[in-house]
Amino acid sequence: MKNQINAGLLACALVLAPIAAHADTADGSSLIGKSWDEVVSLAKGGEVNWFLWGGSDNINQYVTEFIGGILKDDFDIKLNRVGLSDTVEAVNIVLGEKESGVLDKGSVDMIWINGENFRTMKQGGLAFCGYTETLPNNKLVDWSNPAIANDFGVPVEGCEVPWSKAQFAFAYDTARTNSPPKSIPEIIDWAKANPGKFTYPAPPDFNGSVFVRHVFYYAAGGVDNLLGDFDQAKYDEVAAKTWEILNDLEPSLWREGKTYPASISALEQLYANSEVDLTFNYEPAGVGLNIENGVFPPTTQGYGLTDGTIGNTNYTIIPFNSPNKAAAMVLQNVLLSGQAQYQKALPDVWGAAAAIDVSRTSDDIQAKFASLNPHPNVAPAAELAKAALPELQASWISAIEKGWQENVGN
Amino acid sequence: MVGKDSLGIRSFRFLTGSLLIIWLVLPLIPLAIWSFAKGWFFPDLLPTHWSMRAWEYAFSDTSGVIDSLWLTIGISLAATVLSILIGVPAGRALGLYNFRGKQLVELMILAPIIVPGIAVVLGIHSVFISFGLNNTVSGVILVHLIPTLPYMILVMSGVFSNYDPAYEAQARTLGASPLKTFWYVTLPSIMPGIIVGGLFAFLVSWSQYVLTLLIGGGRVVTLPLLLFNFATSGRNDITGAIGMIYILPGIIILLFTARHLSGRNGAVGSFGQI
Numbered sequence: 001m002k003n004q005i006n007a008g009l010l011a012c013a014l015v016l017a018p019i020a021a022h023a024d025t026a027d028g029s030s031l032i033g034k035s036w037d038e039v040v041s042l043a044k045g046g047e048v049n050w051f052l053w054g055g056s057d058n059i060n061q062y063v064t065e066f067i068g069g070i071l072k073d074d075f076d077i078k079l080n081r082v083g084l085s086d087t088v089e090a091v092n093i094v095l096g097e098k099e100s101g102v103l104d105k106g107s108v109d110m111i112w113i114n115g116e117n118f119r120t121m122k123q124g125g126l127a128f129c130g131y132t133e134t135l136p137n138n139k140l141v142d143w144s145n146p147a148i149a150n151d152f153g154v155p156v157e158g159c160e161v162p163w164s165k166a167q168f169a170f171a172y173d174t175a176r177t178n179s180p181p182k183s184i185p186e187i188i189d190w191a192k193a194n195p196g197k198f199t200y201p202a203p204p205d206f207n208g209s210v211f212v213r214h215v216f217y218y219a220a221g222g223v224d225n226l227l228g229d230f231d232q233a234k235y236d237e238v239a240a241k242t243w244e245i246l247n248d249l250e251p252s253l254w255r256e257g258k259t260y261p262a263s264i265s266a267l268e269q270l271y272a273n274s275e276v277d278l279t280f281n282y283e284p285a286g287v288g289l290n291i292e293n294g295v296f297p298p299t300t301q302g303y304g305l306t307d308g309t310i311g312n313t314n315y316t317i318i319p320f321n322s323p324n325k326a327a328a329m330v331l332q333n334v335l336l337s338g339q340a341q342y343q344k345a346l347p348d349v350w351g352a353a354a355a356i357d358v359s360r361t362s363d364d365i366q367a368k369f370a371s372l373n374p375h376p377n378v379a380p381a382a383e384l385a386k387a388a389l390p391e392l393q394a395s396w397i398s399a400i401e402k403g404w405q406e407n408v409g410n
Numbered sequence: 411m412v413g414k415d416s417l418g419i420r421s422f423r424f425l426t427g428s429l430l431i432i433w434l435v436l437p438l439i440p441l442a443i444w445s446f447a448k449g450w451f452f453p454d455l456l457p458t459h460w461s462m463r464a465w466e467y468a469f470s471d472t473s474g475v476i477d478s479l480w481l482t483i484g485i486s487l488a489a490t491v492l493s494i495l496i497g498v499p500a501g502r503a504l505g506l507y508n509f510r511g512k513q514l515v516e517l518m519i520l521a522p523i524i525v526p527g528i529a530v531v532l533g534i535h536s537v538f539i540s541f542g543l544n545n546t547v548s549g550v551i552l553v554h555l556i557p558t559l560p561y562m563i564l565v566m567s568g569v570f571s572n573y574d575p576a577y578e579a580q581a582r583t584l585g586a587s588p589l590k591t592f593w594y595v596t597l598p599s600i601m602p603g604i605i606v607g608g609l610f611a612f613l614v615s616w617s618q619y620v621l622t623l624l625i626g627g628g629r630v631v632t633l634p635l636l637l638f639n640f641a642t643s644g645r646n647d648i649t650g651a652i653g654m655i656y657i658l659p660g661i662i663i664l665l666f667t668a669r670h671l672s673g674r675n676g677a678v679g680s681f682g683q684i
Contacts, residue, residue, distance in 0.1 A: 051628055054636075055643025057467050064472040082628035083639040093627055096532055100539040107545045107627030265644025273452035294449030294459065295644060 025326035026104035028128045028318070036136050036333075040075060043326035047078040050316075050331065051090035052112035054083020058289055062349050070334050077327045091117050094126050094319045106321030109328045112163065114314040115152040119394045121317055122159050128318040128325060129159040135329060137336035140356040146390075148313055148355070153227070153393030160315035161332045162355035164344065167304075167311035167388060168210055169284035169379040175299040177277050183307040184218040187278070188245065192252045197277040199254035199261060199270070202409050203401040207264040207282055210310055212404050213392065216242045218307070223389050230395040239400070243407040250408070260409060272296055282312065284384060285351030288375030292348065302379035308387035313355060338365030347375040438657070445650030464647035468655065475636060475652055482632040483659060485547060486615040489554040493562040493611040494604055496555070501566020501603075506575060523560045528620055535624045545627035553625045554615040561610035569603030605667050613660060 023042045025031060031039055048071070054060060060081065068079035084090055090111045097106050113121065121127045132138050141162055143149050148162050172180040181190035191198035201208030217223045219241035225234060250257030254276050261267045264281060271279035272295060281287070290296040316335065318328045334340055338361035341354040351374065358369045374380055391397075444450060445464050447457035468475045503509075504516065534553060535544065543549030577599070581591045619634045626632070633656050640648045 049628060053643075054639035055645065057473070057640075057645070057648060061472050080629075082631070083636065084628075085638045085642045089623055090628070092532070093535075093624060096535040096624070097539060100536040102539055107629060263642065263644075265642065268644050275452075293463075293645070294447060294457075294461070294647065297449070297451060 023326070024104075024323050026106075026321065026323040028131060028320070028322075028325045031325055031329065032131045032134055034134065036134070039134065039326050039329055043324075043330045044076050046324055046327045047080055048109045048324050048327040048331050049080045049082055049107065050110040050112075050328075051082045051084055051087075051093075051108050053085070053087060054081075055085065056289065057293075058350055062344060066343055066349075067331070067334060067340060070340070071327075071331060075327075075330050075334075077330060079331065087111065087113055087117050091120055091126070094121070094321065095124065097321055098124070098126060103321050105323055106319050108319050109322040109324045110331060111317050111319070112314065113160065113317045114312060115391070116394050116397065118151045118160060118315065118317065119154050121319070122154060122157075126320055127159040128320050128322065129157065131318075131325075131329065132158045132161055135161065135333045135336065137333045137356075140336055140338065140360045142357040142360075147311065147388075151313065151315060152391045152397065156315070160317040161336065162313050163316050163335055164355050165311065165313050165353040165381075166283045167353075167381070167384045168214070168280060168282050168309040169287070169302045169304055169384060170278055170280045170309075171271075171287045171296070171300050171302045171379075172278055173271075173274075173297055173299050174301050175297065176274065180278065180303065182303070183305050184214050185307075188215075188249055191249055194277065195252045196254050196256075198252070199257070199267065199276055200280075201264050201267050202260035202262060203404045205261075205263050207267075207280065208260070209397065209401050209404075210282055211280060212242070212246070212400060213310060213397070214305075214389075215245055216400055217310075217389060219245060223392075226392055226396065227390065228393070230393065230399065235396070235399055235403075239403050239407075242400075243403065246404070246408045268295065283352070284379045284381065285347070285353075285375070288347050288351050288378040291375075291377055298377075301377050304379050304384040304387060306387065308389040309384060310391055311384070311388040312391050338362060342368050342372075345369065345372055347373065347378070351375055351378060353381045438654075441650045441653050443650075444646040445648075445654055447647055447650075450646070461647070464651040467648055468651040473636065473652075474631060475633070475655060478631050478633050478636055479655060481547070481630070482616065482634075485551050485554065485630075485632060486612050486659075488551045489558050489615040490608050490612045492551065492555055493558045494608055497559060497562030497566050497607055497611075498600070498604065500559075500563045501568075501607075502570045504563065504567035505570025505573065519560055519563050521560075522556045527557065531620050531624055534621070538625050544625055545629045547626075547630055550622055550626045550630045550632075553621045554618055556621070557618065558611035558614045561614060562607040565603050565607035565610065566600070569600050573599065609663060609667055612663060616660065 023046065025042050025046075031042070050063070052059075052063065060083065064079070064081050068081070071077040071079045082090075090108055091113075094106060094108050094111075111117075111121075118127075122129075132141075138161070141148060149156055151160065170180065181187040187198070200211040203209040203212055216238060217226070220226055220234075220238040226238070253260075254270065261270060267276070268279055268281075268290070270276045284302055287296065287300055287302040291298050291300055316332055318325055318332075322328055336356055338356070338358075341356050341358075342365055344350050344352050345354055354369070358366060361369075392400075443457065446460050446462065448459040448461035448463065450457040467473050500519070504512065504519075534556070538544045538549055538553065543552060577595050578591050581595045582588075586594065617634060618632070619638060622630060622632050623635060633652070637649065637652045637656055640652060
């Protein structure tokens with residue numbers, strides 16, 4: 001059976017081979033340590049298929065027009081942006097290819113990724129690793145920062161490259177609410193005093209899960225005890241308190257907590273239509289874009305919590321079976337450049353915080369970053385960063401999500 | 411059958427007809443309004459700000475909607491033609507003849523409707539990879555046949571179960587060649603079934619998401635893929651604009667075939683009677 005499949009694959013490979021006119025750079029190990037000029041010349045004339053969440057026209061335009069334009073004009077590389085509704089779809093393609101023995105003709109050249117999906121890719125041997133030093137712009141990345149060197153507690157170890165940073169922030173409508181609650185205990189009290197005006201998306205929704213983790217941190221009396229590997233005894237103790245808080249809160253939630261919004265966009269719609277008065281998002285810049293795009297009322301204001309909010313770094317990863325690794329590396333290097341990171345930080349483009357250490361860029365880029373005018377309604381990144389909380393390891397996160405479903409969301 | 415319907419029946423028919431149209435058209439109105447809105451909040455009856463931005467994005471090169479529209483039309487038409495080519499003989503065999511294992515064959519044909527696609531799609535993916543069909547338009551057309559064929563075959567077997575092959579025999583005794591017999595006798599009498607089955611096949615192929623994403627590997631970007639991106643992210647304006655483009659071919663085809671869907675023709679009437 002295996003032989004038959006292999007024979008079939010060989011046949012396909014022979015049939016497909018003439019299509020690849022440019023250099024096939026599936027063999028990643030041969031690229032590591034090569035001079036950058038060589039990598040660029042191998043990538044020339046090729047293409048790169050980048051799979052990323054496609055639900056924002058602003059991000060799509062930034063990627064296709066700005067980044068795609070640089071790749072076309074400067075490197076003669078065709079960027080094919082593949083929009084996803086959920087990143088796990090791309091991970092499943094790579095996983096399916098590996099199980100079917102497609103080891104060097106994969107269809108995915110790069111994925112925008114972090115957290116659970118990164119853990120799947122790294123532990124499953126689905127990632128191309130160890131090449132990051134080869135990228136010239138890698139020197140702009142501060143790998144000594146644990147928030148960069150670890151992706152949701154999983155060491156990056158050269159298997160992905162940071163692209164952007166995000167930190168959880170809340171938002172309220174100044175026309176409806178005078179003084180919003182500014183910490184987790186305040187939010188709980190506020191929700192009880194204003195029945196039906198607060199809710200959160202049911203985990204495992206990405207954002208709903210982050211909200212539950214904030215309550216988990218609060219129940220634990222701080223995050224310090226939770227860092228590191230999963231600890232069942234500690235989990236049981238904190239989880240019991242967390243479920244008690246959330247179950248106690250449930251009758252005061254939107255629709256008496258009989259149901260929870262299924263996704264962050266459902267919560268945002270509830271907020272936009274005045275059914276609930278608070279919303280939140282892992283991407284704080286989303287408030288600005290949502291106002292400009294008419295999703296949120298213009299009187300919406302983003303803010304952070306006094307007891308801190310959770311932050312993450314998100315990355316781009318190259319699958320082990322990508323046939324266009326050189327082009328993907330060129331793309332990653334462009335994404336890391338000061339110019340591309342600055343463009344991404346412009347409030348009318350995206351407003352996302354830079355993943356590079358801006359102080360390592362040229363004076364010109366530093367001056368540009370200094371002159372950025374953030375969207376007035378977005379919680380300022382510098383202010384959020386003053387009270388930033390780390391993410392837990394993915395094993396903790398999945399335990400909390402499962403526990404919530406069994407104890408609160410049942 | 412009945413020459414003149416009574417006034418009561420006629421007004422009842424008018425009422426149910428209008429209700430059905432309202433029920434079908436009403437949900438599309440907010441979609442159309444959203445596509446021109448910049449912000450539309452409860453309790454406003456209409457948006458306060460209007461904008462062409464969603465449509466500009468939908469027609470821009472970045473969104474790829476227009477390329478994807480043509481590609482989706484091509485894929486769905488190809489899947490429809492293949493469904494007809496396979497479905498007509500299969501439906502004839504099931505509708506006219508009894509043979510050993512017929513029930514098993516019927517069950518196998520219905521299986522793709524019974525088993526949820528998401529459960530088997532990863533298995534299908536690895537089969538398509540081993541045949542080298544992934545990431546290609548032809549692979550996507552082929553994989554669309556899995557959900558479209560059951561509908562086509564069901565309709566055609568219904569048509570053939572009410573079909574009298576004696577007409578064909580008569581044409582042959584009068585000297586018509588097999589081809590002429592098919593063209594002048596068989597085809598006209600099964601045409602309503604082909605149109606109805608083809609319509610089903612087209613619309614089923616038109617709305618595939620998971621199969622297209624996985625087998626197409628992101629290289630074959632059909633409209634549902636683009637639409638889902640925005641529908642799941644809460645961008646009602648762009649979802650509205652792409653949605654309006656998305657329903658257009660369905661409506662056009664429905665208009666062309668409406669007279670065959672009146673409910674009085676054999677294909678619809680006998681639907682489901684294998």
